[in-house]
Amino acid sequence: xxxxxxxxxxxxxxxxxxxxxxxxxxxxxxxxxxxxxxxxxxxxxxxxxxxxxxxxxxxxxxxxxxxxxxxxxxxxxxxxxxxxxxxxxxxxxxxxxxxxxxxxxxxxxxxxxxxxxxxxxxxxxxxxxxxxxxxxxxxxxxxxxxxxxxxxxxxxxxxxxxxxxxxxxxxxxxxxxxxxxxxxxxxxxxxxxxxxxxxxxxxxxxxxxxxxxxxxxxxxxxxxxxxxxxxxxxxxxxxxxxxxxxxxxxxxxxxxxxx
Ligand code: HEC
Numbered sequence: 001x002x003x004x005x006x007x008x009x010x011x012x013x014x015x016x017x018x019x020x021x022x023x024x025x026x027x028x029x030x031x032x033x034x035x036x037x038x039x040x041x042x043x044x045x046x047x048x049x050x051x052x053x054x055x056x057x058x059x060x061x062x063x064x065x066x067x068x069x070x071x072x073x074x075x076x077x078x079x080x081x082x083x084x085x086x087x088x089x090x091x092x093x094x095x096x097x098x099x100x101x102x103x104x105x106x107x108x109x110x111x112x113x114x115x116x117x118x119x120x121x122x123x124x125x126x127x128x129x130x131x132x133x134x135x136x137x138x139x140x141x142x143x144x145x146x147x148x149x150x151x152x153x154x155x156x157x158x159x160x161x162x163x164x165x166x167x168x169x170x171x172x173x174x175x176x177x178x179x180x181x182x183x184x185x186x187x188x189x190x191x192x193x194x195x196x197x198x199x200x201x202x203x204x205x206x207x208x209x210x211x212x213x214x215x216x217x218x219x220x221x222x223x224x225x226x227x228x229x230x231x232x233x234x235x236x237x238x239x240x241x242x243x244x245x246x247x248x249x250x251x252x253x254x255x256x257x258x259x
Contacts, residue, residue: 020048117219135202157244197251
């Protein structure tokens with residue numbers, strides 16, 4: 001019976017590492033259809049390499065066997081030619097990596113911005129302080145109690161919207177106003193279920209009244225072009241425009257949990 005030649009231990013270790021690398025990429029990129037982030041892959045591979053190293057050098061014999069090819073390469077007089085080649089190639093590869101790393105990059109830096117950061121519990125606008133945990137739209141009750149008045153308020157809200165907001169948020173409230181293309185972050189699309197449908201009216205009041213500058217740091221206030229509407233609109237006008245946003249899109253504001 002022919003014996004299968006034994007794979008050298010060092011090569012075994014390298015193969016195991018390569019196997020894990022390919023495995024991670026396969027599982028993430030193909031099975032989960034999510035490209036694995038480079039930082040995560042680096043972290044996983046770090047643990048794999050450490051683990052492989054520990055297993056492959058567990059006993060003194062195995063450790064010796066593992067480094068044997070390296071030792072031979074450095075010490076064995078008959079391997080002179082290979083040694084010279086390896087010693088020339090390794091610095092070249094290292095140099096290539098370093099060079100690549102130092103090359104200037106022209107991609108935009110990654111910006112981590114929270115679109116809906118947690119609001120403060122209260123906010124001061126002018127000289128009035130509002131408690132955002134209990135704040136409600138004073139006109140909301142007309143929707144059930146006085147539908148005619150409600151329709152009037154919505155129409156007033158629509159007029160305020162067209163005069164002030166559509167330039168950015170669009171006349172269909174879809175975030176595609178004439179200025180929108182020039183802005184980054186883009187004006188939010190209120191039709192999308194990811195925006196006002198997820199939010200309470202008090203959240204909208206805070207966002208509209210204090211605009212981009214009112215955002216906490218995780219919302220990157222320095223990037224937002226959303227104006228500070230408390231400088232231009234009265235409290236009532238803001239509440240009316242909020243009525244209009246929900247009425248036009250057909251979304252319901254998120255309500256306070258009962259109890
Ligand atoms: C100059 C362009 C511009 C105008 C005008 C503007 N907005 Fe905005 N608005 C933005 C941008 C950009 C964002 C997204 C960045 C942010 O959240 O601050 C935004 C965000 C919002 C949000 C937050 C929505 C969410 O899901 O968090 C609300 C609410 C809002 N705008 C309402 C209004 C209303 C109401 C008006 C008119 C009174 C208005 N905006 C006018 C640019 C504008």
